[in-house]
Amino acid sequence: xxxxxxxxxxxxxxxxxxxxxxxxxxxxxxxxxxxxxxxxxxxxxxxxxxxxxxxxxxxxxxxxxxxxxxxxxxxxxxxxxxxxxxxxxxxxxxxxxxxxxxxxxxxxxxxxxxxxxxxxxxxxxxxxxxxxxxxxxxxxxxxxxxxxxxxxxxxxxxxxxxxxxxxxxxxxxxxxxxxxxxxxxxxxxxxxxxxxxxxxxxxxxxxxxxxxxxxxxxxxxxxxxxxxxxxxxxxxxxxxxxxxxxxxxxxxxxxxxxxxxxxxxxx
Numbered sequence: 001x002x003x004x005x006x007x008x009x010x011x012x013x014x015x016x017x018x019x020x021x022x023x024x025x026x027x028x029x030x031x032x033x034x035x036x037x038x039x040x041x042x043x044x045x046x047x048x049x050x051x052x053x054x055x056x057x058x059x060x061x062x063x064x065x066x067x068x069x070x071x072x073x074x075x076x077x078x079x080x081x082x083x084x085x086x087x088x089x090x091x092x093x094x095x096x097x098x099x100x101x102x103x104x105x106x107x108x109x110x111x112x113x114x115x116x117x118x119x120x121x122x123x124x125x126x127x128x129x130x131x132x133x134x135x136x137x138x139x140x141x142x143x144x145x146x147x148x149x150x151x152x153x154x155x156x157x158x159x160x161x162x163x164x165x166x167x168x169x170x171x172x173x174x175x176x177x178x179x180x181x182x183x184x185x186x187x188x189x190x191x192x193x194x195x196x197x198x199x200x201x202x203x204x205x206x207x208x209x210x211x212x213x214x215x216x217x218x219x220x221x222x223x224x225x226x227x228x229x230x231x232x233x234x235x236x237x238x239x240x241x242x243x244x245x246x247x248x249x250x251x252x253x254x255x256x257x258x259x260x261x262x263x264x265x266x267x
Contacts, residue, residue, distance in 0.1 A: 001025050002047065002165065002197065007056030008221075009042055016042040018221035020056070024214075026164070029191040029198045031212030031229075033205065035241050039221040040201040044167040047199070048082050049073060060165070078105035081158035085170040087150040091143030095134065095153050098142050099125040102157035121160070128156040132186055148179025155186050166190060168200040172207065184211050205237055 002024040009017040017039045024030055032040045045051040047058060049065060058065040060080070068076050081102070089098045103121045117125075129135045132152040142150060151171055158166055168187060172180040188211055191198045202208045208215055209229040217225030217232070217240045225236060 001061060002199075003057075003059045004047075005057040005059075007043075007046060007058060008054050009039075009046055009051060010054045015221050017046060017053075020221075020223050022216060022223060022226065024197060024199070026197050027191070027195045028214055029188065029212050030200070030214045030216060031208040032199060032201045032216045032218060033203070033208050033225075033240065034218035036203075037220075038218040040218055041169050042221075043218070044082070044169050044199060044201060047165075048077060048080050048167055050082070074105055078161050079163050080165045080167060081161045081163035083151075083154050083158050083166065083168040083171050085173045087147075087154045089142040089150055089153060089157075092141060094139050094141055095129065095145070096122070096125055096138040098153055099129060099156045099160055102160040105161070125156065125160050128159040129153070131159075131189070132156050133182075146179070148175050148182055151175065151179070151183050152186065155183070155190070159190065163196060165197045165199070168198065170201050170203065173203065180207065187211070205241075 004020050004022050007017060007020045008015060020039075020043065032043065034040055042051060046053050047065070049068065053066060060076075065076060090101075100117050100121065103117065103125070126135065126138065129138060132155060134149065134152050134156065137145065137149065137153075142153060145153065155171075166187070171187070172183050175183060184207060187198055187200060190196050200212070202212075212229060215225065215227065215229055215232055216223055217236075219240055224240060225232060
């Protein structure tokens with residue numbers, strides 16, 4: 001279980017994350033929703049320790065993440081894979097090598113720099129790429145791929161880390177509808193088939209309703225909603241996003257199962 005207790009992060013006088021307390025059981029697919037500047041990305045970076053909290057406690061299965069240093073911290077970042085909006089691939093390297101970078105903590109720095117990866121690790125990377133329909137692109141330079149293809153490579157890289165938790169920071173923000181579905185389907189399969197916990201920052205309510213079993217709504221650094229998509233009323237959704245909402249409240253309702261009734265009608 002991932003537990004955050006009274007977690008905050010300040011940047012100067014601004015509190016990007018403000019007294020957040022949540023618990024996420026293993027195996028959940030959680031969508032973190034909210035407007036730009038709500039603190040969603042900072043929250044994921046706190047969990048991965050790319051940013052340290054100003055206050056509070058973050059723990060995974062009882063182990064306090066904030067106390068980890070050196071090798072233990074590197075091991076945590078391997079178990080807690082991060083998928084970024086901008087893919088973070090090395091454009092001049094081929095697809096297979098980019099994916100193999102996810103084995104860095106398992107293989108070691110020197111073999112990775114020499115690209116002397118064990119055969120079993122290469123087979124693991126190839127299997128991950130095949131699952132994402134990218135097996136035919138292993139020798140292609142990453143910079144020649146489309147945005148959707150690059151994001152699938154980034155997901156494959158996360159998979160070969162053999163993570164227990166995947167943090168996806170706006171993974172579909174720059175993708176067209178077709179690639180959006182491909183990427184979200186891939187994250188859903190990771191969650192369903194491997195039991196990997198997925199925390200995914202999303203800006204689109206329709207996508208959130210379709211894929212996530214739980215939504216955490218943030219505004220101004222605080223958690224203002226936490227529950228199943230069916231319990232988020234259209235009025236709450238409008239209040240959460242205001243005029244910035246991507247995906248209308250009506251479309252959000254349409255994305256829910258037909259037998260689900262919400263307690264409020266769209267304003």
